[in-house]
Amino acid sequence: MCLAKPEEAHYGGGIVVNPELNQRLKGWTTLGNAKVEIQESEDGNRYIVASNRNGTLDGFTQKFNLEKDKLYMFSAWLRVSQGKAHIAAMFKTQYGNKIAGWAMSQKGCWSMLKGGIVVNSSGPAHLYFETKDTSVDIDIMADSISLQPFTHEEWKSHQDQNIEKIRKRKVKFQAIDQHGQPLANAIISIKQNKPGFPFGCAINQNILSNIAYQNWFVSRFKYTVFENEMKWISTESSRGIENYNLADALLKFAKTHNIQTRGHNIFWDDPKYQPSWLGGLSTNDLWNATNQRINSIMKRYQRQLIHWDVVNENLHFSYFESKLGNKASSIFYEKANKIDWKTTPFLNEYNTIEESRDGAATPAKYLQKIKQMRQDGYKGPLGIGLESHFQYANLPYIRASLDQLASAKLPIWITELDVKPGPNQAAYLEQVIREVHAHAGVNGIIMWSAWSPQGCYTMCLTDNNFKNLATGDVVDKFLSELRVVAGLNGTTDSNGYFATSLFHGEYEAKISHPSALPESYNLTRFNVASIDEARERTMHVKINA
Numbered sequence: 001m002c003l004a005k006p007e008e009a010h011y012g013g014g015i016v017v018n019p020e021l022n023q024r025l026k027g028w029t030t031l032g033n034a035k036v037e038i039q040e041s042e043d044g045n046r047y048i049v050a051s052n053r054n055g056t057l058d059g060f061t062q063k064f065n066l067e068k069d070k071l072y073m074f075s076a077w078l079r080v081s082q083g084k085a086h087i088a089a090m091f092k093t094q095y096g097n098k099i100a101g102w103a104m105s106q107k108g109c110w111s112m113l114k115g116g117i118v119v120n121s122s123g124p125a126h127l128y129f130e131t132k133d134t135s136v137d138i139d140i141m142a143d144s145i146s147l148q149p150f151t152h153e154e155w156k157s158h159q160d161q162n163i164e165k166i167r168k169r170k171v172k173f174q175a176i177d178q179h180g181q182p183l184a185n186a187i188i189s190i191k192q193n194k195p196g197f198p199f200g201c202a203i204n205q206n207i208l209s210n211i212a213y214q215n216w217f218v219s220r221f222k223y224t225v226f227e228n229e230m231k232w233i234s235t236e237s238s239r240g241i242e243n244y245n246l247a248d249a250l251l252k253f254a255k256t257h258n259i260q261t262r263g264h265n266i267f268w269d270d271p272k273y274q275p276s277w278l279g280g281l282s283t284n285d286l287w288n289a290t291n292q293r294i295n296s297i298m299k300r301y302q303r304q305l306i307h308w309d310v311v312n313e314n315l316h317f318s319y320f321e322s323k324l325g326n327k328a329s330s331i332f333y334e335k336a337n338k339i340d341w342k343t344t345p346f347l348n349e350y351n352t353i354e355e356s357r358d359g360a361a362t363p364a365k366y367l368q369k370i371k372q373m374r375q376d377g378y379k380g381p382l383g384i385g386l387e388s389h390f391q392y393a394n395l396p397y398i399r400a401s402l403d404q405l406a407s408a409k410l411p412i413w414i415t416e417l418d419v420k421p422g423p424n425q426a427a428y429l430e431q432v433i434r435e436v437h438a439h440a441g442v443n444g445i446i447m448w449s450a451w452s453p454q455g456c457y458t459m460c461l462t463d464n465n466f467k468n469l470a471t472g473d474v475v476d477k478f479l480s481e482l483r484v485v486a487g488l489n490g491t492t493d494s495n496g497y498f499a500t501s502l503f504h505g506e507y508e509a510k511i512s513h514p515s516a517l518p519e520s521y522n523l524t525r526f527n528v529a530s531i532d533e534a535r536e537r538t539m540h541v542k543i544n545a
Contacts, residue, residue, distance in 0.1 A: 002109035005045060006077030006143045013073040014073075014148030015064060021046040021143060031061040031128050032541065034392045037067065039141070047079075047143035050129075050456040059140055061128045066093070070149045073396045076113045078105040078129070080138035084326055085131045086359055089113055092126045099355055100127075102399055104364035110143070111364075116396020132359065155395065159438040164501065167197060167439045169528050170538040172499040173510045174535065176494045177246035178544075182496030186513045188543065192484035195505025196528065197437070197442030198223045200259070201461070205229060205246050206452055208253060213451055216466040218257045220479060223306075225415065226250050226264040227450040227457070232267065232275055232293055238278045239289070242296060251304065261414065262446065263301060265309035265348065266294055267332060269317035272498030285322055294332065307383060307413070309348040311334045315361040315369055318350065330376035339379035353395045353401040353436075370408055377422065384408065389448070389458065394433040399439065406441030416448035416457035419471075426470035433478055447475065461523060476481070499538075502528045511543045 013019025017027030021038055030036045036059070050059035066072065078087055084107075089100040118126070124374040127147070129140050150158075175186040199224025227236050229246040236242050247468015254261045267290070268274070281289060298308070311320065320328040336345045339445045347369065349361040354361045360397045370382065371427060384405055405412055414436050414515065419429045436442045449461045449471070461472035482503055490498040492511075508525045524543045531537055 001337065002106060002111050003077075005041075005043065006047070010075050010146040011071070011148040012146075014142075014146050016063065016145050016147050017300050019145045021048050028062050030061050031059050031126070034059045036060045047141050048181040049139055049141045049520055051137075051139045054155045054217050055163040056137075058221045059128055059130075061126045062143075062145075064091075064118075064127065064147065066091075066119045066122065067149065068119060069157050070151060071116065071118050071396050072100075072280075073116045073148045073150065073400065074100040074146065075102075075112060075400075076129075076353055077110040077143045078103050078113055078139040079104045079110050080107055081141070083133075083138070085133040085138050086362070086364065087113065087129055087131045087140065088359065089115060090128055092119055093119070093420075094123050095120070098125075099357060100399075101397065102359060102362035103410075104355065104368055105140075105325065113399040116400050117502070118394050118396065121477040133292050150396075154248045156434075159302070159434055162440065166530070167437070168366040168501045168503050169531060170499060170501050171526075171528060171541060172497060172538050173490070173492070173509065173541050173543060175473040175498075176495045177224065177545050182492075183497060183513060184492055184495070186492045186496065187496075187510045188490045188492065188498045188509055188511055190484055190488040190500070190502070190507055190509045192503075193504050194222075194332070194506040195482045196277075196506075197482060198413075199286055199482065200224050200372050200445070201226050201447040201475075203250060204452065205250065205451040205522045208246075208249050212466045214253075216462060217402075218259070220475070222258060223260050223262075223444065223446060224254055225264045225375045225446050227448075230264055230297065231273070233273055235297065236275055236293070239275070240268075244297075244300060247301075251301065255304075260306050261304070262346075262413075263297075263305040263308040263343070264415075266297055266314040266466040267272065267310065267320060268312040269314040269319045269321070269329075270312075270321045271317065274319065283323060290320070290324070290332070291335075293333050295339065298336060302340045303342055305340075307385075308340065308345045309415075310383060311343045311350050313350065313361075314347070315365055316358075324354075327376045327395075330373045330378040333373065333378045334380065337378075341380075344381050344383045344411060344414070346383035346385040346415075348387060350387035350389055352386050352405070353388060353398045354390050362420050363401045366405060367408055370410070382410055384412045386412065387448070388414045388432070388436075389416060390416075390428060391431055392419075392422075393429060395427040395434070397434050398432065402436070402441050403440045403500065406439070409495075411443045412441045413443055414445040417445060418457065421457055422518045425457075428472050428476050429459070430474045430478070433474070433496055437478075443489075504528050504530055508541060523530050 009019040024038045040046050088102050098117050100117045101113050103113030104112050105111045118377050173188050175183040177183050200221045202225050352361045419425050443451040484494045494497045509524045527542050
């Protein structure tokens with residue numbers, strides 16, 4: 001989104017002094033050797049300008065005293081004097097610099113930078129803006145700058161409100177007798193048969209021969225992805241000799257237990273993860289090899305998967321683009337959509353919502369990639385895959401990043417969620433799960449915790465005896481909150497009504513009453529679906545005796 005005029009500052013600017021620059025440079029000081037001034041547009045809007053020369057990153061700054069255990073949402077509207085620039089909002093603290101967010105800014109209109117930070121200790125911090133695009137002299141302009149603190153209690157309250165609004169729905173039951181009359185003081189018993197929100201975990205070949213692993217997994221998850229078994233480097237290590245045995249066996253296992261599977265992946269743009277024989281091919285031969293690969297794997301698993309990661313990590317890397325041209329990814333996605341048009345093709349990237357320091361796959365860059373693919377000719381369906389490999393939980397950054405990505409109006413999945421080991425690993429995991437689940441744009445979550453006796457990729461959920469670790473307890477707690485396994489009971493009022501709020505999913509309900517035998521009452525099955533414009537917020541279910 002790029003506007004002719006910036007919108008007003010969020011939260012009235014929060015703790016920012018002079019957020020709209022109406023008091024000229026009050027509250028703002030020069031950083032380094034930049035020339036800083038206030039300019040005014042024809043409509044009277046004032047904004048701050050930092051003129052950078054000779055590739056410097058100097059500009060303007062404002063000092064804040066940040067408080068420990070508070071979460072800060074940040075936003076600003078940015079513009080540059082020429083071309084385009086990828087700009088980061090930074091906070092310089094006594095413990096180092098923290099990135100608050102990124103924006104792709106351009107000449108002639110205003111782009112919004114939205115992000116946030118958490119701080120580990122109270123102290124001073126200086127806000128400034130930085131760009132690595134210094135090949136030419138660029139002036140950075142900013143307006144409507146906001147920094148708003150929240151307590152953890154306030155943050156959780158907002159999460160709960162969102163979950164109630166987007167993941168649950170009010171259900172009003174009415175019990176009636178055989179004459180169609182309301183039945184008062186009847187007991188409504190509700191059981192969830194299938195949760196509505198997809199939550200799963202990766203698996204690998206170790207599950208095929210380990211009954212304990214199987215039992216632990218299938219009792220929890222109905223969604224999965226294979227760790228390595230579908231990748232090109234695994235299925236065709238020697239050219240022309242394809243081996244899908246492990247992928248076939250894992251898919252058969254998943255189907256046997258009614259577990260839905262993501263396809264990961266057809267291509268991987270990282271040069272390190274290519275079949276060894278690929279590197280020496282000519283351009284024409286490489287096209288032949290990629291055509292064989294995409295046809296082979298997709299026709300084999302056609303209409304058996306819920307997603308395809310078509311070109312993995314193609315914001316960070318460009319192996320195929322460097323050899324086949326800049327439109328290679330768009331061509332692959334077009335082919336994928338033609339072969340298996342019922343299965344959504346996904347982009348899949350890391351360091352998008354994990355507080356990006358490399359800047360390669362920020363929300364701004366992700367949206368730019370989608371736009372470029374459309375311009376290159378791919379007009380088909382597309383999904384946003386967010387790997388989500390976290391070191392810690394910067395919840396404001398996550399929320400702001402998801403807000404930006406949701407503007408594309410495409411399905412968003414958390415595809416490889418884990419948290420690096422440390423004393424707060426389980427706590428961070430719980431915070432991240434709750435944050436992404438509370439966002440309306442997120443359609444599903446897959447954990448990247450496939451078990452191996454030698455250890456997991458980054459984060460295990462169990463030990464080698466399949467006893468939960470602290471991270472596994474977090475997952476079980478979350479699952480228990482999503483599910484109504486049995487025993488949710490309510491009593492109807494004098495008009496035969498009982499109301500409750502239920503997570504989306506498939507349910508069954510029955511009634512019992514002292515005046516009749518239990519077997520004389522019908523079992524009613526119903527589906528609690530998400531609310532759209534065609535649905536009322538409260539759904540009504542009648543249960544007949």
